[in-house]
Amino acid sequence: xTKGPTVYDVAERAGVSIATVSFTFxxxxxxxxxxxxxxxxxxxxxxxxxxxxxxGLAGGRTGALGLISLDYRPVPPLEFASNHDPxxxxxxxxxxxxxxxxxxxxxxxxxxxxxxGYAVMIAGAKPSNAxxxxxxxxxRVDGLALFFSGMADDVDxxxxxxxxxxxxxxxxxDDTLSRVCVDNVGGMRALIQHLVQVHGLRDLRFVGPxxxxxxxxxxxxxxxxxxxxxxxxxxxPMAAAGNYREAIADLTxxxxxxxxxxxxxxxxxxxxxDTLREAKIDVPGQVVVTGFDGIVAGRLxxxxxxxxxxxxxxxxxxxxxxxxxxxxxxxxxTASETLPVQLLLRESCGxxxxxxxxx
Amino acid sequence: xTKGPTVYDVAERAGVSIATVSFTFxxxxxxxxxxxxxxxxxxxxxxxxxxxxxxGLAGGRTGALGLISLDYRPVPPLEFASNHDPxxxxxxxxxxxxxxxxxxxxxxxxxxxxxxGYAVMIAGAKPSNAxxxxxxxxxRVDGLALFFSGMADDVDxxxxxxxxxxxxxxxxxDDTLSRVCVDNVGGMRALIQHLVQVHGLRDLRFVGPxxxxxxxxxxxxxxxxxxxxxxxxxxxPMAAAGNYREAIADLTxxxxxxxxxxxxxxxxxxxxxDTLREAKIDVPGQVVVTGFDGIVAGRLxxxxxxxxxxxxxxxxxxxxxxxxxxxxxxxxxTASETLPVQLLLRESCGxxxxxxxxx
DNA sequence: GTGAAAGCGCTAACAA
DNA sequence: TTGTTAGCGCTTTCAC
Numbered sequence: 001x002t003k004g005p006t007v008y009d010v011a012e013r014a015g016v017s018i019a020t021v022s023f024t025f026x027x028x029x030x031x032x033x034x035x036x037x038x039x040x041x042x043x044x045x046x047x048x049x050x051x052x053x054x055x056g057l058a059g060g061r062t063g064a065l066g067l068i069s070l071d072y073r074p075v076p077p078l079e080f081a082s083n084h085d086p087x088x089x090x091x092x093x094x095x096x097x098x099x100x101x102x103x104x105x106x107x108x109x110x111x112x113x114x115x116x117g118y119a120v121m122i123a124g125a126k127p128s129n130a131x132x133x134x135x136x137x138x139x140r141v142d143g144l145a146l147f148f149s150g151m152a153d154d155v156d157x158x159x160x161x162x163x164x165x166x167x168x169x170x171x172x173x174d175d176t177l178s179r180v181c182v183d184n185v186g187g188m189r190a191l192i193q194h195l196v197q198v199h200g201l202r203d204l205r206f207v208g209p210x211x212x213x214x215x216x217x218x219x220x221x222x223x224x225x226x227x228x229x230x231x232x233x234x235x236x237p238m239a240a241a242g243n244y245r246e247a248i249a250d251l252t253x254x255x256x257x258x259x260x261x262x263x264x265x266x267x268x269x270x271x272x273x274d275t276l277r278e279a280k281i282d283v284p285g286q287v288v289v290t291g292f293d294g295i296v297a298g299r300l301x302x303x304x305x306x307x308x309x310x311x312x313x314x315x316x317x318x319x320x321x322x323x324x325x326x327x328x329x330x331x332x333x334t335a336s337e338t339l340p341v342q343l344l345l346r347e348s349c350g351x352x353x354x355x356x357x358x359x
Numbered sequence: 360x361t362k363g364p365t366v367y368d369v370a371e372r373a374g375v376s377i378a379t380v381s382f383t384f385x386x387x388x389x390x391x392x393x394x395x396x397x398x399x400x401x402x403x404x405x406x407x408x409x410x411x412x413x414x415g416l417a418g419g420r421t422g423a424l425g426l427i428s429l430d431y432r433p434v435p436p437l438e439f440a441s442n443h444d445p446x447x448x449x450x451x452x453x454x455x456x457x458x459x460x461x462x463x464x465x466x467x468x469x470x471x472x473x474x475x476g477y478a479v480m481i482a483g484a485k486p487s488n489a490x491x492x493x494x495x496x497x498x499r500v501d502g503l504a505l506f507f508s509g510m511a512d513d514v515d516x517x518x519x520x521x522x523x524x525x526x527x528x529x530x531x532x533d534d535t536l537s538r539v540c541v542d543n544v545g546g547m548r549a550l551i552q553h554l555v556q557v558h559g560l561r562d563l564r565f566v567g568p569x570x571x572x573x574x575x576x577x578x579x580x581x582x583x584x585x586x587x588x589x590x591x592x593x594x595x596p597m598a599a600a601g602n603y604r605e606a607i608a609d610l611t612x613x614x615x616x617x618x619x620x621x622x623x624x625x626x627x628x629x630x631x632x633d634t635l636r637e638a639k640i641d642v643p644g645q646v647v648v649t650g651f652d653g654i655v656a657g658r659l660x661x662x663x664x665x666x667x668x669x670x671x672x673x674x675x676x677x678x679x680x681x682x683x684x685x686x687x688x689x690x691x692x693t694a695s696e697t698l699p700v701q702l703l704l705r706e707s708c709g710x711x712x713x714x715x716x717x718x
Numbered sequence: 719g720t721g722a723a724a725g726c727g728c729t730a731a732c733a734a
Numbered sequence: 735t736t737g738t739t740a741g742c743g744c745t746t747t748c749a750c
Contacts, residue, residue, distance in 0.1 A: 006742090006743055006744085007743065007744065008743080018743090018744080018745095019746080021744095022744065022745060022746085023745095023746095026744095026745075050743085050744075051742085051743050051744070053742080053744090054742070054743035054744040054745090055743080055744055055745075056744090057742085057743080057744070057745090058743075058744040058745040058746080059744075059745055059746090060745090
């Protein structure tokens with residue numbers, strides 16, 4: 001692990017000044033071709049790797065964008081990595097059902113960043129260390145995309161947003177911060193109207209927690225649509241604490257299974273369907289189940305999940321675009337974008353099956 | 360987007376020197392409590408965000424690790440991000456079947472990095488720009504994890520590995536580079552022995568491209584195990600170019616469907632099963648199909664895929680551990696680790712079904 | 719087309 | 735316990 005060569009070493013070896021070395025890499029057009037070749041040769045021979053830190057410091061910009069997801073899921077145990085004994089491991093132990101919603105958005109962010117020549121820093125923050133992570137990453141990048149899976153309205157973004165472009169995803173918001181969100185209301189309305197008008201359902205229940213504004217929007221739209229259709233409007237979400245089994249047991253006991261469970265997310269829907277399967281309640285035969293998000297898993301399971309698809313990768317790409325626009329034009333005002341969603345009619349609402357995956 | 364305050368500003372405001380400000384954040388124990396509070400107050404009032412570049416430059420280390428996956432899949436089109444019209448979009452258009460193998464490894468890398476206080480830079484490289492990406496990221500991090508989904512034996516890592524710790528994943532290797540890999544041979548042997556001994560299969564075919572060493576190892580182990588069992592040993596993989604439909608059509612036409620298709624990866628297996636479904640060939644009734652990797656999708660589809668599970672998140676965590684060990688002790692020699700795999704017997708080989716996902 | 723030199727904001731000796 | 739100071743490696747005017 002030798003200490004690496006610097007511009008000075010390359011310059012000396014090529015017999016030029018450090019400025020010329022720098023220009024050779026950053027503004028090749030300003031350097032005579034023969035000189036350029038000299039420098040390149042020297043750099044290659046020496047194994048020159050420009051220091052990102054030095055570049056960032058001198059240039060005032062890092063060329064990197066940050067993506068932080070604030071995550072309220074439990075932290076995996078520290079010993080995890082050393083648990084290598086296959087005999088002793090439950091095959092389900094590190095099983096992740098998802099490509100979670102955030103994973104797909106992250107993918108969109110990464111792709112767009114690379115395409116535009118930015119590096120990406122990824123960070124996950126727990127509510128407990130959010131402040132520290134935020135500050136640390138903010139100091140390393142030219143712009144920050146924030147993905148909050150719930151809570152965290154309390155984290156103080158203002159002073160960060162004053163120093164560098166910040167865009168929120170799937171978050172509430174006044175107009176002091178840029179945001180990328182989706183048409184939750186339109187999507188939910190279309191979904192409910194489909195259930196009511198096409199499948200003739202009347203007794204709909206909303207399932208899952210509504211701890212953030214995306215989820216609240218969905219619940220509100222659910223209620224509003226039912227109200228407009230003059231159907232009974234549930235006052236609260238069911239199983240808001242994730243206690244699906246209990247909730248199902250209770251409904252079964254009271255013989256009060258509704259026509260449909262409209263779940264706040266696909267993940268909730270998948271878990272609920274699992275619980276229903278255990279309870280031997282057929283979907284969509286005895287009850288319709290729908291999701292919201294359009295994660296991949298919903299398409300692979302059986303019955304395939306009817307859901308409202310968010311354009312996840314596009315959200316990631318959009319957030320990057322907003323960020324870069326803002327970097328290029330620092331005193332532009334905040335800008336938000338709402339992306340459209342798409343109703344995906346599949347088996348779990350009683351619609352006919354599709355191909356399981358594209359040919 | 361005001362220019363942010365620096366140590367100097369904070370120091371002035373708190374009435375201390377810049378060294379004290381620095382110490383307050385990096386070695387709090389060396390600063391009197393009252394002074395510390397003064398500094399913190401000043402920093403908070405000013406909205407101080409330490410510059411990662413400056414810190415990296417001064418300290419000689421960035422506190423970040425890089426993960427580069429060399430990816431041979433096609434680049435998504437540039438207009439992708441602006442394609443927001445739901446009416447005109449094919450719902451399958453940006454559908455990703457996977458959490459790909461690399462995604463799950465990446466997750467492991469991220470988790471372990473955060474846990475150990477490192478930031479993560481993620482980069483994807485195409486063979487065409489691999490050199491540039493590699494150099495760029497190498498200049499920004501303290502250690503580099505490389506995930507090569509094929510090819511790229513040609514990229515010159517040597518001079519990078521001389522400057523900072525580099526660990527390869529799922530890659531060939533002499534001992535000049537550290538590596539994390541899995542027991543492809545043992546896994547494939549166990550799988551084939553199961554098919555032969557438990558299900559009594561005799562005519563096995565290997566499916567999919569073998570362009571990298573992981574895949575080659577699997578194919579070789581496949582052949583070796585068949586040879587040891589005195590069964591017919593196919594000379595080449597089938598459909599090595601991804602032409603599943605053609606291959607199946609051909610076999611059907613010749614009435615030569617084998618007992619089993621042993622696929623080089625889960626992704627290949629999923630695609631093949633899709634093709635078989637189209638061709639109305641029942642799995643596992645008419646032919647057994649197996650995968651290799653243990654990606655999530657294999658568990659959600661029907662029939663569930665029998666496969667050999669790589670400990671993907673553990674691989675990610677391990678690579679990080681190796682990297683950090685090396686950073687902390689720069690002149691240690693290279694170290695490699697081979698992680699065990701696990702045979703996952705599910706429906707596609709004729710074994711009984713499991714729960715679709717954990718309760 | 720090329721070079722000299724002044725920072726960029728921070729860390730870490732070394733002094734005090 | 736705190737302050738002074740010399741870089742870290744690069745970019746970028748401004749001269750030549």
